[in-house]
Amino acid sequence: MVDDAVQTLRPATASPDIMARPAKPRSIWWRLHQWAGLQMSLFLAFVFITGTLAVFSYEMDWMARPAMWVAPTPVEERVSWGEVGEAAAAHAPDAVVLNVYGPLHPASAFDVVMSGPDGPFHVYVHPRTGEVTGTGPWPGFQRFLRNAHRHLMLPVQWGLSLVSLTAVFLAVSLVTSFWVYKKWWRGFFRLPQGRTARAFIGDLHRFGGLWSIWFVVLMVVTSLWYFVEQWGGAAPPPNPARPPEAAQSHALAEPQAAVPAATPGEAVDRAIARLLAEQPDYRVQQVYWPRAEDGLFQIQGASDRAILVRPRANVVWADPLTGSIEGAVDPAALSLHTRISEAADPLHFGTFGGYWTKTIWFVFGVILSALAVTGVVIYVLRLAKQDRAPARWVSGLVATWRAMGRIRWIALGLTLLPFILAPAVL
Numbered sequence: 001m002v003d004d005a006v007q008t009l010r011p012a013t014a015s016p017d018i019m020a021r022p023a024k025p026r027s028i029w030w031r032l033h034q035w036a037g038l039q040m041s042l043f044l045a046f047v048f049i050t051g052t053l054a055v056f057s058y059e060m061d062w063m064a065r066p067a068m069w070v071a072p073t074p075v076e077e078r079v080s081w082g083e084v085g086e087a088a089a090a091h092a093p094d095a096v097v098l099n100v101y102g103p104l105h106p107a108s109a110f111d112v113v114m115s116g117p118d119g120p121f122h123v124y125v126h127p128r129t130g131e132v133t134g135t136g137p138w139p140g141f142q143r144f145l146r147n148a149h150r151h152l153m154l155p156v157q158w159g160l161s162l163v164s165l166t167a168v169f170l171a172v173s174l175v176t177s178f179w180v181y182k183k184w185w186r187g188f189f190r191l192p193q194g195r196t197a198r199a200f201i202g203d204l205h206r207f208g209g210l211w212s213i214w215f216v217v218l219m220v221v222t223s224l225w226y227f228v229e230q231w232g233g234a235a236p237p238p239n240p241a242r243p244p245e246a247a248q249s250h251a252l253a254e255p256q257a258a259v260p261a262a263t264p265g266e267a268v269d270r271a272i273a274r275l276l277a278e279q280p281d282y283r284v285q286q287v288y289w290p291r292a293e294d295g296l297f298q299i300q301g302a303s304d305r306a307i308l309v310r311p312r313a314n315v316v317w318a319d320p321l322t323g324s325i326e327g328a329v330d331p332a333a334l335s336l337h338t339r340i341s342e343a344a345d346p347l348h349f350g351t352f353g354g355y356w357t358k359t360i361w362f363v364f365g366v367i368l369s370a371l372a373v374t375g376v377v378i379y380v381l382r383l384a385k386q387d388r389a390p391a392r393w394v395s396g397l398v399a400t401w402r403a404m405g406r407i408r409w410i411a412l413g414l415t416l417l418p419f420i421l422a423p424a425v426l
Helices: 002-008 016-020 028-038 041-054 057-064 081-091 141-151 156-164 166-180 197-211 213-233 264-278 336-349 355-386 393-403 407-425
Strands: 096-101 110-116 119-125 132-137 283-288 297-302 316-318 325-328
Touching (some): 028 041, 041 141, 081 132, 081 283, 141 156, 156 166, 197 213, 264 325, 355 393
Antiparallel strands (some): 096 110, 110 119, 119 132
């Protein structure tokens, strides 16, 4: 399809000798590599770019919302989680506290998600003083990028499945590149130095591709795992609505004096104090306020008991009246199936090592996005070289657009869909 488009879109100014010259035959690996990178390049670039930006989406919201700015506050000088929840509840008495998220860095406020008559919104609380610094709307960079990258603003099962299938194109590009790039193992330390624009961009494309092999493999594996989860392969959730029987027998769930707390905030502070007394290494990251379906606090965070698990796999349940611990899950005791499931997000977004790993994932996400773009640029420049004509970007991009075939309309539609649906969904 691509070669036919090249022939039919060749400018009329090309000489008869050039027109008559047969095109150099390309291997099946080259054709597959071009097909995987070109046909859905627009959509692939969208998925890669939104995923890359999502790594620092919290920081983007922080920069855009002055209410989240605070003077750096060490963890040991922060007010309690209960005080934060009570401050938000007092600030918006007609709303309900849903979740309280801890600051991701010292210069950020606590983020309290509340549900009011007009829907969910954010209330920000100063970590040192416990005072409300302001509010923020539910939509933001973090919410848009998460929903756009994860499921295109569509119902999760269908949208996530479409996004996950981009892993097939990525896998084909990776496998075929080992045949397209002859003696590829020699290129790791061969810096881009092409004498022409096409040669330089080609060198850059290959150099970036080689160094991002590990990242591409990781994205392919985790994306396909998300697809498997959506279609019957999901593991049992590590944080069910109420603590399972096994969790209730945990040491943290020993009988405690049922002395009522004055407020829910006091109750959750009691629970956290007992949790930290039993597990000093536990780092509380978020607290879910009681819902009607469970009626318990869910304290979630991280500990040294297990790595590469989401906070929900380190969950502790607490009674909202007394602060007594009702159950806990030991992430080290989870089944292999659940451990694999819980590792998917930390590995996909690089959140497991703080800013060190997030920065590495962001850099390689930029490289992956650049591979999608430079692949198209190389194709445009190749058309110009075949025609022995100066590179004209407008005509070259038109030729490339047509060479994508009918699937280009699907790629364009999927790329535009999140922007169209966002006002109604967010």
